[in-house]
Amino acid sequence: MDPRRLEKHVCPSCRSNALVIKNAEGPAPDRVESGTIECRGCGKTYPIVRGLPRFVPASNYAESFGFQWNRHARTQLDSYSGLPISHDRLWAALGGKADLHGQCVLEAGSGAGRFSEVLAASGADLVTFDYSSAVDANARNQAPSRQLHFFQGDIFNIPLSEASFDKVVCLGVVQHTPDPQAAFRSLAKYVRPGGELVIDAYTRNFVTLLQWKYLLRPITRRMRKETPYRIIEVVAPPLVPVARLLRRIAGRFGARFVPIVEYSHLRLSPELNVQWAIPDTFDMYSPAHDHPQSLKSVRRWFLEAGFEDINVRPGLNGVVGSGRRPMAQV
Helix, strand or coil: CCHHHHHHECCCCCCCCCEEEEEEECCECCECCEEEEEECCCCCEEEEECCEEECCCCCCCCHHHHHHHHHCCCCCCHHHHCCCHHHHHHHHHCCCCCCCCCCEEEEECCCCCHHHHHHHHCCCEEEEEECCCHHHHHHHHCCCCCCEEEEECECCECCECCCCEEEEEECCCHHHCCCHHHHHHHHHCCEEEEEEEEEEECECCCCHHHCHHHHHHHHHCCCCCHHHHHHHHHHHHHHHHHHHHHHHHHHHHHHCCCCCCCCHHHCCCHHHHHHHHHHHHHHHHCCCCCCCECHHHHHHHHHHCCCEEEEEEEECCEEEEEEECCCCCC
16 A cells, blocks of 8 residues: 555544554555554554555455455456446446546445446546455556555445545445445445435346345355355356347346346357356355345435435446535535
């Protein structure tokens, strides 16, 4: 990490910004690879491991995502697939492509960095974190830049100064937290006056709740994560062509007859389709939490948080919501 980034952080225990780095080691003064962050306010300490500040325990409810994305670190990056899949989903959620030069952007729940890559290319000063060790995969995937800062942190207690970001972006994450509404409320605190919050979440409706994952997850999430992963590694390759055929016959409803996911509709090659199917099918069956949301509930969240210019609509991955925090009254 760059020690200069520490000024953006606060202690997650006491919210003090009296943080200092101790026992720093690294190849250069602006690259700390290991050490300890100490809070002079309450005395709590947080390790710096592999160049990243760690403000949460190594073991937590998001472990399956760390397992998944460190094994498939590059699979969903546009730079790997050669397709603008993440690019298109991000900019659709943000309401259109924009030049983010000079804007401070917070990305919550970055996983292996499929959207970090796009945000970094936009010129944003990007602060990005994940609750799981997937943040390590993200840091490895991105080119070194002073405009990028990574850390491992908790969406419910983000160790950053509040009201300090022009945009807060959280895609594909809130439904996997224990309390999606509380996660939203936490994110909203970090949007500065005039800034924008953008989220998406799985859609809650009758058809959604009939998916295989909601039938099988009570069993699979009790297994050691390696067990369902090994099963999926075996069954996904032969089932992807079946799901692709059913999609051709009956659209997305046809593809749902098979207990895996496949992405031929995204123009993935057969090889890439299998590569995507394995981690995303694992994603279906392994999370500790999966709480889809309705358009009505997401709109209510923005209203209760006092946002303006609210736009909640169906999107590429479920419900997409955006809103702007009002400018401070003079």
